Amino acid sequence: xxxxxxxxxxxxxxxxxxxxLRCDPISGHVSLFWYQQALGQGPEFLTYFQNEAQLDxxxxxxxxxxxxxxxxxxxxxKIQRTQQEDSAVYLCASSLGRAEQYFGPGTRLTVx
Amino acid sequence: DAKTTQPPSMDxxxxxxxxxxCNHSTISGNEYVYWYxxxxxxxxxxxxxGLKNNETNEMASLIITEDRKSSxxxxxxxxxxxxxxxxxxxxxxxxYGQNFVFGPGTRLSVxP
Numbered sequence: 001x002x003x004x005x006x007x008x009x010x011x012x013x014x015x016x017x018x019x020x021l022r023c024d025p026i027s028g029h030v031s032l033f034w035y036q037q038a039l040g041q042g043p044e045f046l047t048y049f050q051n052e053a054q055l056d057x058x059x060x061x062x063x064x065x066x067x068x069x070x071x072x073x074x075x076x077x078k079i080q081r082t083q084q085e086d087s088a089v090y091l092c093a094s095s096l097g098r099a100e101q102y103f104g105p106g107t108r109l110t111v112x
Numbered sequence: 113d114a115k116t117t118q119p120p121s122m123d124x125x126x127x128x129x130x131x132x133x134c135n136h137s138t139i140s141g142n143e144y145v146y147w148y149x150x151x152x153x154x155x156x157x158x159x160x161x162g163l164k165n166n167e168t169n170e171m172a173s174l175i176i177t178e179d180r181k182s183s184x185x186x187x188x189x190x191x192x193x194x195x196x197x198x199x200x201x202x203x204x205x206x207x208y209g210q211n212f213v214f215g216p217g218t219r220l221s222v223x224p
Contacts, residue, residue, distance in 0.1 A: 004155075035214075042199060042214030043156065091155050100146065101212065103155030 002026070004104035006092050012110045013082045021077045021107045025094030032075050033101060034067055035091040043091050049075060082111045116200045121219040124194075130187040132218050134200030137181040145176060146203065146212065147185045149196040156199065156214070159185065190222045 005024045013019050025032050031050055035043035036059075046065065048056040051072035060067070064083075069075040079086055089108050093101040117135040124130040136145060146161040160167055160174045162183070167174045173186040187194055199217040 042197075042217060043212075045213070093155075100158045100161060102158060105155050 004092055004094055004102055006090075006104040006107050008107060009105065010108050010110075012112060015083060015111055016081055018078065018080045019082055019109065021079075021090050021109070023075045023077070023092030023094075023104060025073065025075070025092070026102055027073075028096070029094035029102075030072075030097050031095045031101075032069060033093040033095075034075070034077050035093065036061075037089040037091055037106070039088075046077070046090075079109075082109075084111050087111045116202055116215055118198070118200055118215065118218045120216060121221070123221050123223055124187075124190045126192060126222050126224050127189055130190040130194065130220060130222070132185040132187075132198050132200075132220065133182065134185070135182045136200070136202050139180050139202055141180075143202050143204070145174070145180075145183050146201045147172070147174065148199045148201065148212075148214075149194075150199070150217070151193075151196040159198075190220075192222050192224065194220065195222045196220060 004026055007022045011019055033048050034046040036046055037043040045059040047060055047067045049069045052069050064080045066078045087110050089106040091103055091106045093103045095101045115138055144161050144163050147159040148156040149159055150156045159171050160169055162174045162176055176183045197217040197219050199214050201212045203212050
């Protein structure tokens with residue numbers, strides 16, 4: 001079956017623009033996670049959904065970051081008024097409840 | 113998360129076994145040990161996980177010491193495609209999102 005997919009794979013935004021990053025989890029996976037990975041570092045947790053409920057958003061770095069999963073499947077991570085420090089790879093992962101997480105290929109965001 | 117400590121880098125000759133150590137001396141009795149790897153420009157890939165018994169799958173073996181304070185991931189016959197950063201993770205079971213905390217990992221280089 002298909003794995004986790006993310007789009008776009010690459011995004012270049014001018015500082016101040018809004019961006020939306022999409023994640024399609026593995027079908028049937030209840031849990032969905034977003035991570036941010038800076039160059040040369042490990043992924044860092046941003047937020048977690050169980051079905052459509054956002055149960056943990058403690059990792060979101062500012063109120064410019066917003067995530068949603070309205071129907072409990074596809075999720076979107078939105079970043080408003082992008083800043084240069086937002087440049088990173090954004091990873092999405094899904095899992096069957098409290099089990100191993102399966103990651104997508106990530107979206108590389110470059111803010112110029 | 114139980115803090116994990118891994119060597120920053122290791123080399124391994126192609127065809128030989130790669131043994132990647134991880135210390136997790138503060139692990140609790142109900143916390144699992146997970147291993148992931150991240151090949152350049154890809155999302156992290158689940159390898160294996162275990163609680164107290166040794167585990168083996170088609171990718172690797174996981175050896176956990178009896179006191180559970182350390183573990184070793186074994187790739188029995190390393191290939192050039194196993195060159196990656198390997199992460200040892202001990203998620204908090206009480207964490208609602210079971211978010212994984214990725215440290216810097218071990219950068220494994222498989223040499224021809």
